Amino acid sequence: MSLRLKINLIVGSLTVLFVGALLWLQLHAMRESVHEEVVAANRVAAQLLDRTAWRYAGQGGPAMVAFLQGIGRVRSNEISLLDGDGRELYRSPPSPYKAGRDAPAWFDGLVAPLPSVQAINFPGGKLVVRSNASRAVLDAWDEVKVLAGSGLALLLVANALVFWLVGRAVRPFGQIVAGLNQLQAGQFDVQLPRLAGHEAAAIGAAFNRMVSELRGHIETERRAVRAELQLSDSRELTHWIDQHVERERHMIARELHDELGQSVTAMRSMALAITHRIQGLDAQAESAALLIAEESLRLYDAMHGIIPRLTPLVLDNFGLADALNDLVERLRRSHAEVQILLEVELGDCALDSDAALALYRAAQEGINNALRHGHARRLQLSVHGTAAEVRLALQDDGQGLATDWSTREGHYGLRWLTERVETIGGTLGIEATQPRGVRLTLRLPIEVAAKAIAA
Numbered sequence: 001m002s003l004r005l006k007i008n009l010i011v012g013s014l015t016v017l018f019v020g021a022l023l024w025l026q027l028h029a030m031r032e033s034v035h036e037e038v039v040a041a042n043r044v045a046a047q048l049l050d051r052t053a054w055r056y057a058g059q060g061g062p063a064m065v066a067f068l069q070g071i072g073r074v075r076s077n078e079i080s081l082l083d084g085d086g087r088e089l090y091r092s093p094p095s096p097y098k099a100g101r102d103a104p105a106w107f108d109g110l111v112a113p114l115p116s117v118q119a120i121n122f123p124g125g126k127l128v129v130r131s132n133a134s135r136a137v138l139d140a141w142d143e144v145k146v147l148a149g150s151g152l153a154l155l156l157v158a159n160a161l162v163f164w165l166v167g168r169a170v171r172p173f174g175q176i177v178a179g180l181n182q183l184q185a186g187q188f189d190v191q192l193p194r195l196a197g198h199e200a201a202a203i204g205a206a207f208n209r210m211v212s213e214l215r216g217h218i219e220t221e222r223r224a225v226r227a228e229l230q231l232s233d234s235r236e237l238t239h240w241i242d243q244h245v246e247r248e249r250h251m252i253a254r255e256l257h258d259e260l261g262q263s264v265t266a267m268r269s270m271a272l273a274i275t276h277r278i279q280g281l282d283a284q285a286e287s288a289a290l291l292i293a294e295e296s297l298r299l300y301d302a303m304h305g306i307i308p309r310l311t312p313l314v315l316d317n318f319g320l321a322d323a324l325n326d327l328v329e330r331l332r333r334s335h336a337e338v339q340i341l342l343e344v345e346l347g348d349c350a351l352d353s354d355a356a357l358a359l360y361r362a363a364q365e366g367i368n369n370a371l372r373h374g375h376a377r378r379l380q381l382s383v384h385g386t387a388a389e390v391r392l393a394l395q396d397d398g399q400g401l402a403t404d405w406s407t408r409e410g411h412y413g414l415r416w417l418t419e420r421v422e423t424i425g426g427t428l429g430i431e432a433t434q435p436r437g438v439r440l441t442l443r444l445p446i447e448v449a450a451k452a453i454a455a
Helices: 002-057 061-071 105-110 134-184 199-275 283-310 314-318 320-334 353-372 412-423 444-455
Strands: 077-083 088-091 117-122 125-131 339-345 379-385 389-396 429-430 437-445
Touching: 002 077, 002 105, 002 117, 002 125, 002 134, 061 077, 061 088, 077 134, 105 134, 125 379, 134 199, 314 320, 314 353, 320 339, 320 379, 353 379, 353 389, 353 412, 353 437, 412 429
Parallel strands: 339 379
Antiparallel strands: 077 088, 077 125, 117 125, 379 389, 389 437, 429 437
16 A cells, blocks of 8 residues: 555545544534424423413314414424314414425434423313424434535545645655665666655655765775785785796706706715725825815705705605604704704694695794794794694794884795785784794694685
């Protein structure tokens, strides 16, 4: 049901109630008026006849009849003359007022009072005066018809006027509904014109503000989606670059280990062979051969120090636990004054190559930073894994981090490591600890990392 129809029904109902109440009050007033008029006329007629009837009573019945015929009908009363035996000698004629018409019986019963009868007894007969309210009731009925017709006309006119006025008042709401439908259909550029009426204008202005803000939010969402896509593309590119860099590092490390390592070993072997062959024969040549052998050994050791920094070959061959043990053992040999504690418990954790490499690089970068920048003397590295995730924690007792370390130039290794970890779905945290030192933590959900690598 529309608002317009509801308002019309409300106004129509109130108009009907008003007209009904008015008719009821009018009927009550008419009933009182008819009762007062009829009863008063009956009493007046009875008193008049009581005074004059005795004059003619002594002259006999014909004189009384002639007298009554001369009087005729006395307002709303019927006059009857009865002889001593109760026979009717005379009855007043019917009223000529609105002759041939009567009010409906239900209306007569509603308005007319009970008949009032006055009897005047005299020698030889009786005069009866009976009230008759039919003409007064008919007048009341005519008035009620006029009032009911006026009320009906008022009802029709009022409803027609209200229907027209409400139609004008609610017309802007149709425009608002149309705008909402367009908005629901995806037309976010809809704008309502200035609507007539204070309330409609306020709603229209609020609607336009809402649409404007909605467009702003949609544009923000679109920008966020584009940024997310760009970030995803950037992460994929970073991951692709990392894979290629690691592949090149692995290739270079293999070349150093297999080709250059064998060549350096062969050079040392030949130098030692020359030393043994010319021993005691040419002191200068023997010294040069020994020098070549020593330099070959230093070159071999330096090459084997470079290879783990390029790529941990032991990681490919033996896994993360052995690779971390190898890393710690090499650091212990090169930094005898530093205490390094290692705890690795991977359990049922199944790591792919990228996840294992990210954990290894995090441990390697964290240890190098702690030794190079923090001058740490004690480090504790722990790696714990489950079927769902793996956690790495590195705690040192070094000098800690500067408050603006994240914005200061440098620390490129940590930034690169953070990007690498985030690319495969992990999180990297770095925080200063009390009283001194730094704690590096890495959390890598296995399922997330696997999905990121697969993508």
